[in-house]
Ligand SMILES: [Fe+2]
C-alpha cells in the first residue's frame with residue numbers, strides 16, 4: 277500500500293466529509309428558503325466528493341474497507357481533516373465564512389490535483405473542481421454581500437473572519453506525507469498555494485470591506501490527526517451512531 | 528394530503544340563481560375544464576381559499592424539512608445521507624415553487640411566512656409527529672409522501688393553472704421520494720431483528736397520523752362541497768383515504784410487516800379494505816396545536832427566521848448599494 281497516498285486521500289475525504297456534515301446541520305434552519313436549498317446542495321456535493329475520495333483511499337489501502345467503513349468506523353485519531361472544517365457552525369455568517377475560506381483553498385488545490393501524476397486523483401479532482409468553482413463563487417458572493425451589507429452583518433462577518441483565521445494556516449503546512457507525494461508529482465506542495473490563496477481571499481475581503489487579519493499564527497493537528505478539537509468527537513457521536521450501535525447491519 | 532380543512536368563506540355552494548353573471552361565467556369555465564389563470568377574473572372566495580390551500584401546502588413542505596432533517600446527521604451511510612439531503616432539498620424546492628404559485632394570487636411569500644410563524648396559518652398535521660428511529664426515514668417517504676401523492680396527482684387537474692402546473696412538477700419528485708422511502712423500508716424489514724423492529728415501530732406509530740393527513744371524515748368535512756365545485760379539491764377525504772389504504776395494505780404485506788390496524792380486512796362486497804378510523808380527537812388536538820411536536824416545530828421555524836433576520840437585511844442592504852452604485856455610474 278502507498279501509505280502516503282492513503283493518508284493524503286483521507287485528508288481530502290475527511291475535509292469534505294466533516295464539512296459536508298457541518299453544513300447539513302443547517303437543514304431546515306437557514307435564514308431564507310434559497311439558503312436552505314443552497315446549503316443542502318453544498319452538503320450534497322461535499323458528501324459526493326467524500327464518497328470518491330474515501331472510496332479511492334479504501335482502494336489504495338487494500339484492507340477490505342470501503343468509504344462507509346472509513347467514514348463511520350474510525351475514531352477521532354483516525355481523522356485527517358483540517359481543524360477549520362470541524363469547528364461548530366456558529367451563526368450563518370461564521371458558517372459561510374468557513375465555507376469561503378475552505379472553498380478558496382479547495383478550488384486552488386483541486387486545480388493542481390487535476391494535473392496529478394496519478395490519473396485516479398486527477399480524475400476525481402476534475403469532477404470535484406467543477407463543484408468547488410460553483411461553491412466558491414457562491415460563498416464569495418455571500419461574504420461580500422454580508423460584509424458590505426448592514427453594520428450588523430459587517431460586524432458579524434468581521435468577527436467570523438477573526439475567529440476562523442487562526443485555522444487557515446493549517447492548509448499550507450506541509451509534512452512528510454506531502455513531501456513524498458510532491459516528489460512523485462502526485463500532489464502540489466501545500467506551501468506553494470498560499471500566495472495565490474492570500475491574493476484571492478484578500479481581493480474578496482477588500483470588496484467585502486472586511487479586514488484581513490495580519491497574524492500568521494495557526495492551529496494545527498487536524499490533517500495529521502495529532503490534535504483535533506473537542507468538537508469532532510461530538511460530531512462523530514451522531515454521525516457514527518447507527519453503525520456503532522448495530523454493527524454489521526446493512527442499511 | 529398537505530392541506531387539511533381549508534376553509535371556504537361562503538355558506539356553501541351557491542345556487543346558479545344566486546350567482547352574479549361573473550360568477551356564473553366563472554363556474555361555467557370551471558365546469559368546462561378550463562384553467563383559471565392569474566389575470567382572469569375570479570370570485571374573492573376562490574382566491575382566498577386557494578391562497579389558504581396553496582399556502583398551507585407550501586408551509587407543509589417547509590415544516591416538513593424538520594422531521595427528516597432530524598436524521599440527516601445520523602444517516603447510517605454516505606449514500607443514505609446524500610439521498611436524504613437531496614430529498615429534504617427537494618421539499619424546500621417544492622415550498623419555493625408553491626409560494627410562487629400563491630404569489631400569483633396577490634400575496635407575498637414573506638406575508639405567508641409571517642402567518643405561519645404567528646400560528647395564523649397551518650401546515651399538515653403529520654409534521655407534528657416525531658421521527659424516532661431510522662426506519663422513520665423510510666416510513667415518511669413511503670407513507671407520508673405516498674399519501675401526499677394520492678392527493679396531488681388528483682390536483683394536477685385542479686382548476687387554477689399555476690397550482691396545477693406546480694403539482695405536475697412536484698408529483699414527479701414525490702414519487703421518487705416514495706420509492707426511496709419504500710427501499711429503506713425493504714432494507715429494514717429484511718434486515719436484522721433490530722432493524723425489523725424499527726420498521727414495525729415506525730409503521731405502527733405513523734399509520735394513523737398518515738390516515739389523518741387526508742382530513743376529517745366526509746361527514747365532518749364542511750368545506751368540501753364548495754372546493755369540489757371549484758375543482759380545487761378533486762375527491763373527498765374519505766375517497767382519498769380509502770385509495771391510500773387499498774394500495775398500502777398490499778405493500779405492508781409485501782414487506783412482511785404486521786398490519787398496524789388489526790381490523791384491516793378485505794371486503795368482498797365493497798371491493799376495498801375495511802379499516803379503523805383514526806382517533807379524531809387526537810387529530811383535532813394536533814390541529815389545535817397540541818400534537819407532540821407543534822410547539823417545537825413552530826419554535827424551530829421562528830428561530831430560523833429570527834436568527835436569519837440580519838442575514839436577509841444584510842443581503843438586501845448590499846443589493847441596494849449595488850443598485851445605487853450602478854445608477855450613479857450611468
Ligand atoms: Fe414535497
Ligand SMILES: [Fe+2]
Pocket residue numbers: 591618671672675
Ligand atoms: Fe413531502
Ligand SMILES: [Fe+2]
Pocket residue numbers: 617618672700701704
Ligand atoms: Fe417529498
